[in-house]
Amino acid sequence: xxxxxxxxxxxxxxxxxVDVDAHPMARxxxxxxxxxxxxxxxxxCGEGECGACSVLVNGELVNSCLTPxxxxxxxxxxxxxxxxxxxxxxxALQQAFIEHGGAQCGICTPGMIIAATSLLARHPDPTExxxxxxxxxNLCRCTGYMRIFEAVMKAAAx
Amino acid sequence: xxxxxxxxxxxxxxxxxxxxxxxxYVDDLTxxxxxxxxxxxxxxxxxxxxxxxxxGGLPWDEFTIVTARDVPAPNRIALILNDQPCLADxxxxxxxxxxxxxxxxxxGLAERARQSVVIxxxxxxxxxxxxxxxxxxxxxxxxxxxFKSYLVNSGDVDAxxxxxxxxVEGEYETGAQEQLYIEPxxxxxxxxxxxxxxxxxxxxxxxxxxxxxxxFSLPDDRVRVVQAETGGGFGGKEEYPSHIAAHAALLAxxxxxxxxxxxxxxxxxxATTKRHPSRTRHRTGLSHDGRLVAMDIDFxxxxxxxxxxxxxxxxxxxxxxxxxxxxxxxxxxxRAMATSTPxxxxxxxxxxxxxxxxxxxHMDVVxxxxxxxxxxxxxxxxxxxxxxxxxxxxxxxxxxxxxxLDRALALSxxxxxxxxxxxxxxxxxxxxxxxxxxxxxxxxFTGSGEVHLASVVDVEATADGHVRVLAASTEIGQGTNxxxxxxxxxxxxxxYDQVEVAQPDTANVPDSGPTxxxxxxxxxxxxxxxxxxTLQQTLVDAGxxxxxxxxxxxxxxxxxxxxxHGALRARSIYSPPPGVQWDDEAYRGDAYGAFAWAVYVxxxxxxxxxxxxxxxxxxxxxxxxxxxxxxxAAGQIEGGVAQAIGYALLEEVIWRNGRMANGQMTNYxxxxxxxxxxxxxxxxxxxxxxxxxxxxxxxELPMDGVAPAIANAIAHATGAAVSKIPxxxxxxxxxxxxxxxxxxx
Numbered sequence: 017x018x019x020x021x022x023x024x025x026x027x028x029x030x031x032x033x034v035d036v037d038a039h040p041m042a043r044x045x046x047x048x049x050x051x052x053x054x055x056x057x058x059x060x061c062g063e064g065e066c067g068a069c070s071v072l073v074n075g076e077l078v079n080s081c082l083t084p085x086x087x088x089x090x091x092x093x094x095x096x097x098x099x100x101x102x103x104x105x106x107x108a109l110q111q112a113f114i115e116h117g118g119a120q121c122g123i124c125t126p127g128m129i130i131a132a133t134s135l136l137a138r139h140p141d142p143t144e145x146x147x148x149x150x151x152x153x154n155l156c157r158c159t160g161y162m163r164i165f166e167a168v169m170k171a172a173a174x
Numbered sequence: 175x176x177x178x179x180x181x182x183x184x185x186x187x188x189x190x191x192x193x194x195x196x197x198x199y200v201d202d203l204t205x206x207x208x209x210x211x212x213x214x215x216x217x218x219x220x221x222x223x224x225x226x227x228x229x230g231g232l233p234w235d236e237f238t239i240v241t242a243r244d245v246p247a248p249n250r251i252a253l254i255l256n257d258q259p260c261l262a263d264x265x266x267x268x269x270x271x272x273x274x275x276x277x278x279x280x281x282g283l284a285e286r287a288r289q290s291v292v293i294x295x296x297x298x299x300x301x302x303x304x305x306x307x308x309x310x311x312x313x314x315x316x317x318x319x320x321f322k323s324y325l326v327n328s329g330d331v332d333a334x335x336x337x338x339x340x341x342v343e344g345e346y347e348t349g350a351q352e353q354l355y356i357e358p359x360x361x362x363x364x365x366x367x368x369x370x371x372x373x374x375x376x377x378x379x380x381x382x383x384x385x386x387x388x389x390f391s392l393p394d395d396r397v398r399v400v401q402a403e404t405g406g407g408f409g410g411k412e413e414y415p416s417h418i419a420a421h422a423a424l425l426a427x428x429x430x431x432x433x434x435x436x437x438x439x440x441x442x443x444x445a446t447t448k449r450h451p452s453r454t455r456h457r458t459g460l461s462h463d464g465r466l467v468a469m470d471i472d473f474x475x476x477x478x479x480x481x482x483x484x485x486x487x488x489x490x491x492x493x494x495x496x497x498x499x500x501x502x503x504x505x506x507x508x509r510a511m512a513t514s515t516p517x518x519x520x521x522x523x524x525x526x527x528x529x530x531x532x533x534x535x536h537m538d539v540v541x542x543x544x545x546x547x548x549x550x551x552x553x554x555x556x557x558x559x560x561x562x563x564x565x566x567x568x569x570x571x572x573x574x575x576x577x578x579l580d581r582a583l584a585l586s587x588x589x590x591x592x593x594x595x596x597x598x599x600x601x602x603x604x605x606x607x608x609x610x611x612x613x614x615x616x617x618x619f620t621g622s623g624e625v626h627l628a629s630v631v632d633v634e635a636t637a638d639g640h641v642r643v644l645a646a647s648t649e650i651g652q653g654t655n656x657x658x659x660x661x662x663x664x665x666x667x668x669x670y671d672q673v674e675v676a677q678p679d680t681a682n683v684p685d686s687g688p689t690x691x692x693x694x695x696x697x698x699x700x701x702x703x704x705x706x707x708t709l710q711q712t713l714v715d716a717g718x719x720x721x722x723x724x725x726x727x728x729x730x731x732x733x734x735x736x737x738x739h740g741a742l743r744a745r746s747i748y749s750p751p752p753g754v755q756w757d758d759e760a761y762r763g764d765a766y767g768a769f770a771w772a773v774y775v776x777x778x779x780x781x782x783x784x785x786x787x788x789x790x791x792x793x794x795x796x797x798x799x800x801x802x803x804x805x806x807a808a809g810q811i812e813g814g815v816a817q818a819i820g821y822a823l824l825e826e827v828i829w830r831n832g833r834m835a836n837g838q839m840t841n842y843x844x845x846x847x848x849x850x851x852x853x854x855x856x857x858x859x860x861x862x863x864x865x866x867x868x869x870x871x872x873x874e875l876p877m878d879g880v881a882p883a884i885a886n887a888i889a890h891a892t893g894a895a896v897s898k899i900p901x902x903x904x905x906x907x908x909x910x911x912x913x914x915x916x917x918x919x
Contacts, residue, residue, distance in 0.1 A: 056195020
């Protein structure tokens with residue numbers, strides 16, 4: 017990987033166009049966190065199991081630890097930093113996570129909220145089974161998920 | 175006077191920063207000139223280091239390299255016995271033992287370098303099981319491989335067993351369990367000869383502080399430990415962060431640059447501590463009327479290669495081994511043994527999940543042998559207020575296990591389901607079962623631990639009309655910040671938003687003890703309340719506030735006081751509740767200030783084609799004193815139950831030559847959102863006189879009773895003589911096959 021030449025890759029993240037110089041196979045996760053300072057996206061396992069690094073690429077839910085940055089060329093990316101409104105108003109999901117105990121230690125929370133955002137875009141009025149399936153790629157060790165399900169259902173009802 | 179907030183679901187203090195991604199964890203921090211540290215570890219479980227080679231044609235002169243020769247003597251991480259080296263020197267005692275530290279500005283190059291260091295080791299015989307350790311054939315610790323042993327002895331067990339109408343024996347085992355916090359461990363350090371600062375993911379700032387001041391022979395004020403936002407701990411960040419902090423500080427000191435040392439998942443899983451594996455043997459004597467007349471319990475923990483926290487884990491496990499029952503003749507022998515695996519350490523429950531799994535599974539076996547229903551046997555033997563436990567603790571507070579059991583069985587529809595399942599199972603390839611466990615968990619440090627800790631909390635008023643808590647108790651997801659603010663708000667009649675909780679930083683907060691042992695709400699929370707009252711009294715004494723004055727009058731008086739004196743700060747120091755006494759020598763007395771009590775019920779389906787177990791319903795009923803925050807409290811129980819479901823069914827550490835072979839989330843399986851039943855949580859609230867607003871401890875309790883409830887349900891469903899967790903499909907099938915084989919012979 018370090019033998020490949022760096023190249024300039026352009027994409028839009030949270031509404032902002034950026035050019036980054038990176039190795040094409042660099043992980044999108046590292047580019048977001050290190051080059052762009054968007055540290056809200058977390059690394060929990062580095063092998064696509066835990067979902068802490070979840071971001072939306074052209075609206076699709078992806079693990080940014082498994083995504084070479086080259087795949088993001090020309091894409092529109094949303095990270096947790098882009099979920100609240102421009103005036104810092106929390107999204108319904110973010111608000112519900114606070115109110116219903118969906119966040120404890122908080123390390124899975126950005127990825128979980130991104131996954132839930134993706135879920136609600138596909139299923140605006142989800143059943144609990146759909147919520148469970150939609151979040152199955154995001155591990156949480158604190159909550160036992162019950163309050164996350166509740167937060168997502170409550171946010172959907174708003 | 176602001177509306178009370180204790181008992182209400184106020185928003186988590188740091189909730190906003192967590193849901194927006196603004197919360198800063200250690201790997202989110204950076205500094206100019208930062209180097210990345212990596213750790214080179216032992217490839218074998220035991221041996222002598224012959225040499226270290228730096229291969230691969232890398233530019234080694236660009237690297238900061240630290241070995242045992244760079245570690246100040248005596249090269250030990252301070253804990254209980256100070257037996258664990260900071261870096262291995264000469265002798266290797268477990269796989270993955272740290273030997274060499276490297277740092278470089280290029281993280282990728284640092285990782286390549288880690289793989290290019292070769293440690294030549296002359297192997298020595300390793301001790302890789304409890305049986306090998308107990309046999310003493312190879313001695314790797316002291317004269318007999320025993321780190322610590324305890325003996326509890328009340329009455330005359332041998333005579334009572336000889337006279338018992340029924341004697342039932344059983345042997346039970348539990349496996350290692352990885353804490354698997356989603357944020358791997360890490361530290362950043364800056365250091366020079368004058369002093370050290372570390373920022374990191376940790377539970378116990380003053381443990382790290384003590385390890386660093388001891389290792390580097392620095393005075394207290396030259397070492398500063400700051401907790402970054404911490405992505406889960408569960409005990410896993412109790413003692414191990416001291417190592418990472420020392421390693422980062424050594425690299426920072428040698429390089430003269432800031433050093434970040436953050437583990438990746440694989441390193442975190444194979445190298446850091448796990449829950450102690452255990453084996454428990456029970457010999458139980460019963461009278462003809464179903465009363466326990468003798469309990470003979472042999473409880474053994476696998477401590478790994480160094481002593482670390484094993485003596486206290488063993489103690490908690492030993493003190494919980496007889497459960498919530500009264501028995502006049504009890505002998506509990508507890509031993510923590512040395513093996514050649516990485517040291518096992520703190521994990522939520524801390525020895526109690528192991529000994530309570532054995533006991534509560536055994537109680538169902540005893541009931542069956544005695545021809546009693548599982549609930550009937552327990553009802554005949556629950557300890558009640560006024561009785562004395564095997565440890566010599568008089569139950570001063572009300573104990574109402576009978577009522578808890580009634581309610582839990584009603585909530586889970588236990589009796590009806592048990593009958594229905596019994597009728598339906600014969601014809602069905604899917605067998606249903608229901609089982610329960612009744613148990614207790616002591617809150618706070620064991621024995622005289624709290625007295626020795628002598629924890630301190632400060633509370634200060636600020637010029638802008640706020641009150642700030644200064645405590646070393648860390649927020650690791652469980653809600654420390656929120657409950658401390660609630661306690662202050664209601665003690666002083668001020669708004670929840672008027673309370674701040676300082677970031678734990680040893681330069682700024684006193685030593686409130688570690689964030690462990692279900693002690694934060696009950697013990698430290700009470701200190702928070704007391705310090706707030708002292709603050710209030712200072713204003714009364716200064717003539718600025720009427721006796722017991724709160725709310726706006728209090729805030730106004732604070733401002734006046736600060737205007738005159740510049741600062742207003744009050745301190746509280748732990749003193750035990752009246753009458754609580756523990757004899758360290760005799761190992762008897764009041765083991766815990768208070769107990770939480772619980773009955774958990776699991777309903778399961780076992781598919782006899784695949785031997786997979788599905789949990790259909792889970793009821794968790796507990797008495798934890800007053801509930802300070804209903805959402806946080808339920809979250810603690812649900813999260814603990816989920817971890818314990820993993821412990822019971824999924825989470826299996828595969829050991830190969832003393833090393834965890836499945837150190838990845840791909841093949842060490844924790845519960846996902848698809849694996850859990852509805853977890854139904856219920857509380858009985860009986861305010862405890864010596865906890866803040868009546869609260870007792872809660873955090874560890876849910877880890878204790880889940881595995882035995884599930885095991886009992888599986889035994890009910892299938893008839894399998896389940897005695898070991900995790901109960902994987904493979905292990906359950908093997909158990910059934912053995913039973914069928916035995917029946918044929």
